[in-house]
Amino acid sequence: MNMISCHYDANDVRTGILHIGVGNFHRAHQQFYTHLLLNEKDQHAWGICGVCLLPSDEKVVNRLRAQNLQYTLTVCGRNGTNEVHTIHSLRELIWGVEDPDAVVRKIADSSIKVISLTITEGGYNLDKETGEFLLHDEKIQFDLENPASPTTVFGFIAEGLRWRKVKNGGPVTILSCDNLQHNGDTAKRAFTTFIEAQDKDLAAWVKDNVTFPNSMVDRITPATTPEDIKRLNKLNGTQDKVPVYCEDFAQWVIEDRFIAGRPAWERVGVEFTDDVSSFENMKLSLLNASHTLLSYPSFLIGYRKVDQAMEDKDLVQFIRNFMDIDSTPFVPVPENTDLEKYKETLIERFANHSVSDQVSRLCFDGISKFPVYIIPNLDKMIKGLKDLTRPAFLIASYRHYLKYKTDDNGNTFEVAEPWMTSSDELLIDSDNPNDFLKLSAFKGIDLRASEQFVELYIQFVDVIKDHGITPVLKSIIK
Template sequence: MNTISYHYDAKKITSGILHIGVGNFHRAHQQFYTNILLESEDQRQWGICGVCLLPSDEKIVRNLRAQNLEYSLTVCGRNGTDEVHQIGSLRELIWGIEDPEAVINKIADPSIRIITLTITEGGYNLDKETGEFMTKDEKIQQDLKNTGIPSTVFGFVAEGLRRRKAKNGEGITILSCDNLQHNGNTAKRAFTTFIEAQDKDLAVWVKDHVTFPNSMVDRITPAVSPEDVERLNRKSGMTDLAPVYCEDFAQWVIEDHFAAGRPAWERAGVEFTDDVTAFENMKLSLLNASHTLLSYPSFLMGYRRVDEAMEDQNVVKFVRNFMDTDITPLVPAPANTDLEEYKKTLIERFANHSVSDQVSRLCFDGISKFPVYIIPNLITMIKAGMDVTRVTFLMASYKHYLKYKTDDRGQSYETAEPWLTAEDQKLIDAEDPAAFLDLSAFKGADVKGSVKFVELYRDFAEKIKNQGAGPVLKSIIK
């Protein structure tokens, strides 16, 4: 195994970035790029100060502090060859539960010019139906009063910016690194709504001094179990309390809209652009949609790991036909992107044994995934009179998955749909399989307006019930 150590003097690195949410993805993605960049002598003001705000963060804080904030990142190659990177770009680590004042003062520190975030989609506190910031949340209400120690990320950032404004007035960029569409717009809506409700003077300053670029992030980074810690250390020969592992593919595209300068991340492979929309559409329509496409049929066929499903050539052909025939005509490739190479790489990534994903994770919360990954392109396909065979089969598979809860091998399973409504459940349980097409996830698609679609869906629903998902999938492979 190849071990790659950094060659800069970590003690001479200063923090120019404050990152909130020091989880596995951040440590495999942003830290990875920054660690490479810090080899450049003129970039050593861009070290990262990590901030953790949750009680549950205590373990990672203790483990990282015990080893001078350094850790190992194992990059698992699709060819079976792994590389271990020693990461030294995390230069400070503050736990807000232990020292909230240190968090606030660091945000106000003029040396910090970028705040980055990985706080998950739910961390932005936006209503799932309306997209509006939920000011009535109990902790939000407490922080809006601004009478004590903040308890939310919004309270901490607002207080830090207030002190920054009073201290030096220098601008700053808030850069979301969460895996959601137009994440910068999401962050802007959340933080500016909170600040407007708490401090109108600060809101005026934020409008003129804070930017919120959108970014697109991509790297499969599994959770690390205790068994993984032992396995990774055994392979690397290290004693690391907080190792991380990931796939060998990484992508980060950022809108170049920074208020107070930025690292030259392009030297480490980051792409800068005026608009991330084309990159987001490519990822949503090819990577995320393909994950959803393979998930329910594969699960019904009895597969429980994605790499295991990708050993079935029928599944591979099914996914590749979807990419080539259904999606490629609808997704313009971003500048300097080879779409054929991108699709080839996706198939290889899905099949990577070293970072095997759970099919059940891909099946989780389909109610939220279909409206984002599948339905927009399906509407276009129906209007254009395109072949909808594969997407129709997917929707019939999803219905079978939710209703019958038994796979082709006779194994029973539980489903996880946290946003499923009582009305949705009635539609799933209805005797008429076409009732399922009124599910909340399909709102706005009007799929029942296409007689051809409904007939094909009914046919697939009946065949999956009688024959199983595997034989039906095989029958539609070109």
């Protein structure tokens, strides 16, 4: 274990970035890169003001405040050697439930040049079929009608930008750091649709004064359980109430479209480009899609840790076949990237015993993940008359996971699907497996229209129910 010290006085750092969503991934990724950059004396204007907007954020807010907003990040090496960083880049922390006006004031502050976001794939409030912003959502309607009392991220940013405009606070960049293809374009569509519906004058100002770069982010960061806190503190000789741990791989590729200036993140390994499409396609189609492919079958077999699942040779072969046969034909390779090496590294990353990610984390919120990670390439596979065995098996496994909530060993579990609708629940409860194919997770594609897919899917549904996951998995390994 190596304890890594910073070389800057945190008290000299000013905030130039406001970040909404101070979760584990943000603290292992964007905060980490910024913390490294602050060692450069000419970059001290880029400290981060964190913003939390949910009632459930109270615990992490209080714990971070109790330790002067500092926390430890343990970077778990694939070679078994860990690095421990004490992160100082979080300079302010505002809890919107406690002080909503402070959030608005900070967005309006001219010193803030970048507003970054990790609000999850489902947090952009978009229709899964059309991609349009859902203006009729109850919370959205409240914020549209009560601009001075925002409750959603859209309401807060609109009100903050309105005051920024009034105060001549200058332009600002909104930078999505969520796992969405074209995440900047997605953020732009969501925020500008909301603002246009609420305030046309502000919408005109935003058009000229706000940019939305696309970005691609990558670093496996498990949830931190109470047992992890004890383990990490014992390992590191610390008493951190909110430690984070992650893998030793990290990547961040960003379109260089910052209207008000930006940190020199390229000095610490961030790649700036004119187009992130090939990077994000590669990552979503291989890493994120493979994580989803692994999640439900391995959980139903009985695995609860990803590295344990990766000791199962059948699962490893299943994932590798998916990468090579199903995904690679649809992945444009970024310049200077060895795709075979990238796939080999993914297998190593999944198997990292030091990280030991939770399978339940991969299973979380499939409703939001399928439309982003699985459906785009599945649509291409269907149109290209490709073999649909693996995606049909995955979706049959997902149905079994949601419907029966029992693994092959008889262990029951609860599912975590925050964006599941009452209509989804009826489709899951139905004894007709074809009804499940109308789930909101699959909007935008009619899986029932593919005879090959339906035949495979129905076959897998029946065999999984009668015999469990393992025999089916073995039957489809090539």
